[in-house]
Amino acid sequence: MLSDIEISRQAQLQPIETIAQEFGIIPAELTLFGSTKAKINLSIKQRLKDNRDGKLVIVTAVTPTPFGEGKTVTTIGLTQGLQAIGKQACACIRQPSMGPVFGIKGGAAGGGLAQVVPMEALNLHLTGDIHAVTSAHNLAAAALDARLYHETRLGAEEFTQASQLPALDIDPNKIMWRRVVDQNERSLRQITLAQGASNGPIHDGGFDITAASELMAILALSRDLQDMRARIGQIVLALSKSGEFITAEQLGVAGAMTVIMSEAIEPTLMQTLTGAPCLIHAGPFANIAHGNSSIIADDIALKLADIVVTEGGFGSDMGFEKFCNIKARQSGKAPDAAVIVVTVKALKANAELADGEARDEMSKLQAGFVNLAWHMRNVAQYGVPVVVAINRFESDSFEELAWLKAEVLELGAFGCEVSEAFTQGSQGATQLAQTVVHATEAGGEFKYLYELEASIEAKLMTIAEIGYGASGVNLSPLACAQLQTLKQKGFEHLPLCVAKTPLSISHDPKVKGAPSGFELPITELKLNAGAGFITALVGKVMTMPGLGVRPGYLNVDINEHGEIVGLA
């Protein structure tokens, strides 16, 4: 089989205007970025406001393993399959981050015969949204540190005289707004700033990956440009020495940040290998961020398509949970069905082998099934019909596939289908598509995991116990102090965005299967007032990845024809 980028390059793409037109987007609503990408003007929302919404399907997965479960392959494959059975389908996915693109695997456009194309356009700059988030985020950081510098240098009175601005009296040890870069940058996790003779009070800081920026969540959750402007103004950047919140509005930087983001608010239209429309908007990293694609993209797609397929990052404990408890709450649009992607390989990797016993392949699969069972129950408790998609690999035996399907149906799934979208494209996903259509028609009674009115502690407890199977939570002294501040300032009724490892349902990446009986350690609580949630950092989670010993960038180059090679 050809490599992903070879398949992408050999594909016969349609002009993106044609894709748009067939999808019901008029030329005046398109801003072309070459012939394969276009941004969609938000005026479309007004034009389509009376259309009926299509069905919304969210693709999630079992707990991820290093093999890759193929969630994006399945998302794109399902969209292509739906199209093949005569549905107007659209995929809504997140823009890949260059961190993983050059750090690990080389791309995030799906793969094989289920891809968004051209994959290099998706995987690199796309239409610049992540760059815009990085720039706007870092402008606020620069503005804050410059204000600290000038106020310190001049004193409050002289500063106000020189600038005609009130002194903010920023506490250099209480700056909450870090910087961001779309890169795997271990050595920027924790840095000391403003060294040197006269660069300002020396203080600590660091960089997160851009996808984890509150601005990325604001991009994903905003309804329109004015909503985004208001949210950006509400971002809390730091504490003053007297303990007051300092917002982007007070710093006078919220307008400029919005201006930098004013093109990014438009989703980007691309196409799958079969010419199905795909909207790309907002960023990944559902482990450390909210990490779902945007409400704006979903809203537009739902007005135009019969079925919209979106994905939540990692397992159902991560992106799916946040989709339901954060995004759906703000959008008012619950999923009509969920697809859980599983592979035989992943379940075997989830088998507990602690007893040292050498098991045969089928025993490993059977032992690892607890992980899928857990994710099925987790999704089902939101009242969403569950379809399990087995992303088939060559190494899977018929016996294994048959056993797995029978177990899944036995456990009460709405359906279970083998997907061969990677090797067969649309035709490998038509059965899955049929079953998903039936699931959306069956419907369910959606419910949130917790109510907003509950206390922060109660919400944390619910997510830990019902969301992850923990026996309780354990707050660090720092988290306790932050909890008190959040209560005092009146931010108790926000939903929670948990940042934890995606490699286990628990906080310990080594614990596979369906862990229980553990205490969830909450190390920090961070207010995201503009995005409208509180981030709870769990265990040793880090908001900035690092590069490994053999990073993905080693494979990437141009060839003698100037073509890109090594993205996959």
Next chain:
Amino acid sequence: MLSDIEISRQAQLQPIETIAQEFGIIPAELTLFGSTKAKINLSIKQRLKDNRDGKLVIVTAVTPTPFGEGKTVTTIGLTQGLQAIGKQACACIRQPSMGPVFGIKGGAAGGGLAQVVPMEALNLHLTGDIHAVTSAHNLAAAALDARLYHETRLGAEEFTQASQLPALDIDPNKIMWRRVVDQNERSLRQITLAQGASNGPIHDGGFDITAASELMAILALSRDLQDMRARIGQIVLALSKSGEFITAEQLGVAGAMTVIMSEAIEPTLMQTLTGAPCLIHAGPFANIAHGNSSIIADDIALKLADIVVTEGGFGSDMGFEKFCNIKARQSGKAPDAAVIVVTVKALKANAELADGEARDEMSKLQAGFVNLAWHMRNVAQYGVPVVVAINRFESDSFEELAWLKAEVLELGAFGCEVSEAFTQGSQGATQLAQTVVHATEAGGEFKYLYELEASIEAKLMTIAEIGYGASGVNLSPLACAQLQTLKQKGFEHLPLCVAKTPLSISHDPKVKGAPSGFELPITELKLNAGAGFITALVGKVMTMPGLGVRPGYLNVDINEHGEIVGLA
């Protein structure tokens, strides 16, 4: 008069395809970015290779003052004026940096009736080139620090075993590759990296503004993608503990950096208010960087236009000098004429008032004239015909303008014209345009300031004495040591790129007029092996600006219609 952004917004723009077509670019060579921007495919160079080159005019200026001399206004105004007298004219300018856009003045698209439009598109992300340079640059920094981390953590042998890569043995105290951000970021000038428990050996580092990246110079000086790939491979990132250069090629990151830059290599086409073509490519900051627009853009424009107007940043001691001694040497294309932009205000500000004498306005103008005279002589010594353009302000008296013009002609300029492009647009620059056409026809005998074969010391001496009027140079101990390394490694025959204050011809920003008798203090010599020059840092120059007490971002916002306000 309306504000710049109001004028820009009210302009009747032509579709960029029309601008391209009228200029001789065929549709297959265009990648549209909306209706007002397009990238030009480099295949055009092959198609046009037998066309005769047009004339090349470089716009420079007297020593800048806080009032602004209007160099971009004159560059765009002249292009519009040339078009008005029937010439096929094209402007080649640099992409504005968001640092100054949000730091100081709010934009760099010209102004009044001489603008590149839409100005907000030019001033913000444009087509993403600066973002691409930032990303590619920082990938190399992340890759280098990750390699340092893993080699330190594992030891050379175990590292090689795990990675199948040779150990580079990077000296954490000899890292030459800083990071970049397109922002005015004082507190990132000097930082301590990799703090925390296990993020790698703690070491010093810092950020420059993106325009000062060697990658930006490579973008400006490359002939094509393969040339860029080769240059990126040659970038020296650090020294090993045994004193060997470590290149981007050795780190295995040069291919990925090129891939990130593979769209940026295409110049962007926009239009002036009158529909004249304008190519935008590479970055500003001719004080701390090479800071000229790209050879690729000039090459394309020269094949299509009768006259190409480009600009070198700041006074003729800065961008113009680098244009001649670095860019023209690599491109083989010398300027056919130079325009020196001057304002009555700027010359008055250059008057030496040290004697405390209260002078009348005319005396101040006369006293400050030495600065213009110096720049005229400086340009003339390159054998380039000089036209002085007086950018007229309302406050200038007829008497002042008449005196200034007479003096300029007396001093041997090819011509001197008053430009009213800001208030009158094309019609305010037709006389200037006529005179510039005559100057390019008169021609000159171009010569470099120094030959490459000279030693680094000799080249520094020539630039200092003949280029700036200094009496000599003074190398710091660090610069002396670096000089020895450059000699040992065989990099002596590169041109020099001086980083110094643009606010004086000397290294001291307070010294106005035409200073002489000073020693030029060289603090550092930095190899840019990929770009092909050695940067010489002079005095207290900084490669990262800071935000002032009342930064430009305070004015920028969206209004109730979602339109951008406050860029000017």
